[in-house]
Amino acid sequence: QVQLVQSGAEVKKPGASVKVSCKASGYTFTSYDINWVRQATGQGLEWMGWMNPNSGNTGYAQKFQGRVNFTRNTSISTAYMELSSLRSEDTAVYYCARGYYDILTGYQRGDYWGQGTLVTVSS
Amino acid sequence: DIQMTQSPSSLSASVGDRVTITCRASQSISSYLNWYQQKPGKAPKLLIYAASSLQSGVPSRFSGSGSGTDFTLTISSLQPEDFATYYCQQSHNTFTFGPGTKVDIK
Numbered sequence: 001q002v003q004l005v006q007s008g009a010e011v012k013k014p015g016a017s018v019k020v021s022c023k024a025s026g027y028t029f030t031s032y033d034i035n036w037v038r039q040a041t042g043q044g045l046e047w048m049g050w051m052n053p054n055s056g057n058t059g060y061a062q063k064f065q066g067r068v069n070f071t072r073n074t075s076i077s078t079a080y081m082e083l084s085s086l087r088s089e090d091t092a093v094y095y096c097a098r099g100y101y102d103i104l105t106g107y108q109r110g111d112y113w114g115q116g117t118l119v120t121v122s123s
Numbered sequence: 124d125i126q127m128t129q130s131p132s133s134l135s136a137s138v139g140d141r142v143t144i145t146c147r148a149s150q151s152i153s154s155y156l157n158w159y160q161q162k163p164g165k166a167p168k169l170l171i172y173a174a175s176s177l178q179s180g181v182p183s184r185f186s187g188s189g190s191g192t193d194f195t196l197t198i199s200s201l202q203p204e205d206f207a208t209y210y211c212q213q214s215h216n217t218f219t220f221g222p223g224t225k226v227d228i229k
Contacts, residue, residue, distance in 0.1 A: 035218065037167075045159075045167065045210055047218040059217065062124070095166055107173040108214040109157045113166035 002026040004096050004114035011120045017084040019116045022096035029077035030054040033099030036070065036081045038092040050099060051079060063118050065108055080093075086121045125149055125213050127221035133229040142198040146211035147206045155215035158187055158196045161223075162207045166222045170209075171196065201226070 007021040025050060036048040037055045049060035051070035067083045079096060094117045097110035126149040136142050146156065154174035159167040169178045169186035174194055184199040200203055206228055210223040 037220075044223045045161075045220040047220060049213075050217075061217065097167075102173075105173065107155060108218075109169055109172040109178075110159075110167070110171050110212075111172075111178065113168075116166055119135075 002112045003099065004098060006094075006096060006114040006117045009118040009120070011122065012086050014088050014121055014123055016086055016121075017082060018086060018119050019080055019082040020094050020096075020119070022079045022081070022114050024077045024079070024098070027098075029072075029073055033071070033095045033101065034069075034070070034079040034109075035099045037095045037097060037110070039090075039095070039116075040092040043092075048081070048094075053079060076101055083119075086119075088121050091119065091121045125152060125216055125219050127211055127213055127219050129209075129211060129221040130225050131224060132222065133227065134226040136229055137229045138201055138203055140201045140229075141180065142148045142201050142205075142226060143212075144196045144226075146194040146196070146221050148187075148192045148194075148213055148215075152213045152215035155213055156187070156194050157208050157212045157214060158185075159210045159212065160205075160207045164179065166171055167210065198226075 003025045005023045030053045033050045035050045051058045053072045071080045096114040098112040100111045101108045128144045128147045132167045158171040161167045175187045186197050188195050208223045208225045212224045
């Protein structure tokens with residue numbers, strides 16, 4: 001069965017960086033995009049960007065450009081999200097989600113999600 | 124950027140009620156619209172994709188409709204496990220989520 005398992009909670013100081021991992025299993029890792037979404041406590045979902053694990057191509061939401069970096073290690077089917085220059089407003093649960101792309105219709109959706117990783121930014 | 128709105132922001136309903144949630148896009152997105160359900164402390168779960176297609180394993184009481192800028196998620200007979208927050212998401216141009224609709228018990 002398809003699973004995305006994320007790394008554990010992190011506590012970081014303002015100005016630091018955080019790197020969250022997302023390990024995929026149950027499918028061919030390089031055949032589907034990985035999207036990253038975050039959710040501040042009590043707030044809605046915010047899409048951060050996507051990565052194609054096969055090519056390494058990425059796309060970032062404008063809000064995060066210059067501060068976020070998506071990478072992957074295909075040998076261990078793991079995607080990474082690194083966010084730098086952390087501030088208190090970055091305190092949130094970060095999710096990875098598999099992006100299913102229907103090549104015939106062009107429709108895309110996040111069909112499997114990781115369990116989430118809480119990142120707390122506090123001095 | 125495409126902006127998404129949802130209405131209502133919250134609603135109270137009883138088991139067995141028919142519930143309708145509306146999502147509107149700031150520009151036409153054809154049928155590039157997904158619906159997710161999220162329960163507290165859990166990851167979102169895909170319910171509907173391409174505006175009206177039911178994701179595998181999702182109960183048939185959930186349905187979606189609409190195209191262009193206006194979309195609807197309907198729960199035909201609300202069940203106890205359906206109390207949650209529902210989000211729409213456009214996938215026409217990158218991704219944007221709506222602000223969510225919380226469904227709680229009347």
